[in-house]
Amino acid sequence: MKTKVSDAPLPENSQARDPLFPVLLLAIGAVTAWLLLTPWVPAVAQATMKRFHLRSRSFAAWALQAPIPAMYNFANQYEVRELPEDLIVSFLEPESNRRYINHFPLRVLTFADGRYRHLRPGKDRWVTVWTRYRGQQIKTVIHAKPVGGGGFEWIVQEAD
Amino acid sequence: MDGETAVSNPSESDDREHSVDDAATSRRKVVMAYRMVQIAVVAGLVWKGSFFRIADQVDGEIPLADPFFPDWARSASVVRWAYLVAVLTTLVGALIANRWGRLRTLAVAAAVASLSILCVHQATYNDATFTTSWWTQLWSFWFCTRMERDRPDRLLRRGAFAARAIGSMILIGGAVGKWTSEYWSGEVFYDIYFRERQYWTFNWVRGHFGPETLREIATWYSRGVVVTETVVGLGMWLMPPRAAATVGVVLFTSIALFSNHLLFSVMWCLIGLSAVGFLVPATPSSKP
Numbered sequence: 108m109k110t111k112v113s114d115a116p117l118p119e120n121s122q123a124r125d126p127l128f129p130v131l132l133l134a135i136g137a138v139t140a141w142l143l144l145t146p147w148v149p150a151v152a153q154a155t156m157k158r159f160h161l162r163s164r165s166f167a168a169w170a171l172q173a174p175i176p177a178m179y180n181f182a183n184q185y186e187v188r189e190l191p192e193d194l195i196v197s198f199l200e201p202e203s204n205r206r207y208i209n210h211f212p213l214r215v216l217t218f219a220d221g222r223y224r225h226l227r228p229g230k231d232r233w234v235t236v237w238t239r240y241r242g243q244q245i246k247t248v249i250h251a252k253p254v255g256g257g258g259f260e261w262i263v264q265e266a267d
Numbered sequence: 268m269d270g271e272t273a274v275s276n277p278s279e280s281d282d283r284e285h286s287v288d289d290a291a292t293s294r295r296k297v298v299m300a301y302r303m304v305q306i307a308v309v310a311g312l313v314w315k316g317s318f319f320r321i322a323d324q325v326d327g328e329i330p331l332a333d334p335f336f337p338d339w340a341r342s343a344s345v346v347r348w349a350y351l352v353a354v355l356t357t358l359v360g361a362l363i364a365n366r367w368g369r370l371r372t373l374a375v376a377a378a379v380a381s382l383s384i385l386c387v388h389q390a391t392y393n394d395a396t397f398t399t400s401w402w403t404q405l406w407s408f409w410f411c412t413r414m415e416r417d418r419p420d421r422l423l424r425r426g427a428f429a430a431r432a433i434g435s436m437i438l439i440g441g442a443v444g445k446w447t448s449e450y451w452s453g454e455v456f457y458d459i460y461f462r463e464r465q466y467w468t469f470n471w472v473r474g475h476f477g478p479e480t481l482r483e484i485a486t487w488y489s490r491g492v493v494v495t496e497t498v499v500g501l502g503m504w505l506m507p508p509r510a511a512a513t514v515g516v517v518l519f520t521s522i523a524l525f526s527n528h529l530l531f532s533v534m535w536c537l538i539g540l541s542a543v544g545f546l547v548p549a550t551p552s553s554k555p
Contacts, residue, residue, distance in 0.1 A: 125413060127413075166340070180440070218390070218394070
């Protein structure tokens with residue numbers, strides 16, 4: 108029977124090599140450095156804004172940022188409309204229902220609660236999201252178009 | 268001479284016995300630290316279990332064909348299995364914390380892999396539960412590879428240091444993103460929490476104060492969050508282990524307790540990770 112960890116004898120060499128420890132600290136340090144650069148380097152903030160809008164250069168570039176904590180980051184707003192944004196809408200839906208959301212504003216469509224609330228009726232939806240951070244802003248408009256069988260096509264209508 | 272030997276021998280024997288007892292206690296603390304962190308991760312992952320069960324159904328019934336995500340990162344079955352594997356392997360890791368080192372390492376590696384999927388899947392990428400759990404399980408992977416190799420006191424000191432470095436990083440992440448006029452003015456928290464969020468703190472405030480005062484409270488609440496995250500984030504990793512553990516446990520608990528009970532899914536693992544600092548043996552030096 109294998110010895111339990113708690114009963115095992117002490118290792119004689121207490122300075123045994125531990126290559127993973129510096130790797131772990133390096134990863135924490137690298138992410139912290141990236142975070143601390145965010146307010147001072149516009150490109151870093153821009154990368155995070157595009158990350159929030161699912162508009163990074165590629166999925167791989169976006170996924171690489173996944174370990175960077177982003178809880179309640181930046182001023183994110185969203186608006187869900189039943190009609191596309193144009194002149195007619197300004198007459199039919201004059202009241203803006205623009206609201207703040209904590210992070211990753213497109214979660215209003217991708218996360219289960221928003222997906223159910225907005226897409227369950229099976230009709231077209233136009234979602235506009237804005238993210239602002241220290242003078243920078245980006246806006247994305249998504250058209251969720253029903254394609255049958257309960258599914259939707261995700262069409263990026265505007266990205267600036 | 269004989270008399271001196273007779274006096275000194277029992278003393279040496281006592282020291283040896285004392286150090287053997289300390290070593291056994293430290294060994295138990297190493298296992299306890301690992302098990303405690305795994306249980307905290309499981310608690311966080313299952314905290315919103317009923318939500319994830321319904322989400323599984325919604326993801327299957329309302330697929331979203333966004334070409335940004337590869338097929339596997341949109342698949343409802345991938346996210347379902349990734350979640351189940353993360354929970355089960357972490358649970359297995361907690362159960363076998365004291366033995367079967369290779370299986371334990373394999374279990375935590377599987378947990379890290381499945382949490383990696385959850386961090387980038389279309390249905391779950393926005394949920395910070397998986398980000399904090401991912402960092403905690405990365406820590407666990409390193410920790411469990413050292414459990415039979417390092418001296419327990421050294422491992423616990425290093426473990427606590429890495430744990431508070433992770434806590435600091437998470438808090439700095441929260442702080443930096445809030446260094447904006449919209450958070451400093453309280454505008455964001457007012458809209459998200461104070462206007463209509465059904466939670467005991469906000470219900471109480473709405474029930475006791477008028478709209479103008481409510482807006483002012485939101486401003487000072489928001490500023491309090493920004494300052495606390497900034498100060499503790501920048502300072503926690505420098506604190507002694509037990510002080511950092513106390514600050515971490517109290518702060519991460521209070522974030523969820525006072526703003527949104529669903530945030531416990533994000534916080535349990537950080538609370539468990541912070542608590543590792545309580546297990547560091549008291550020594551003059553607390554360097555990692």
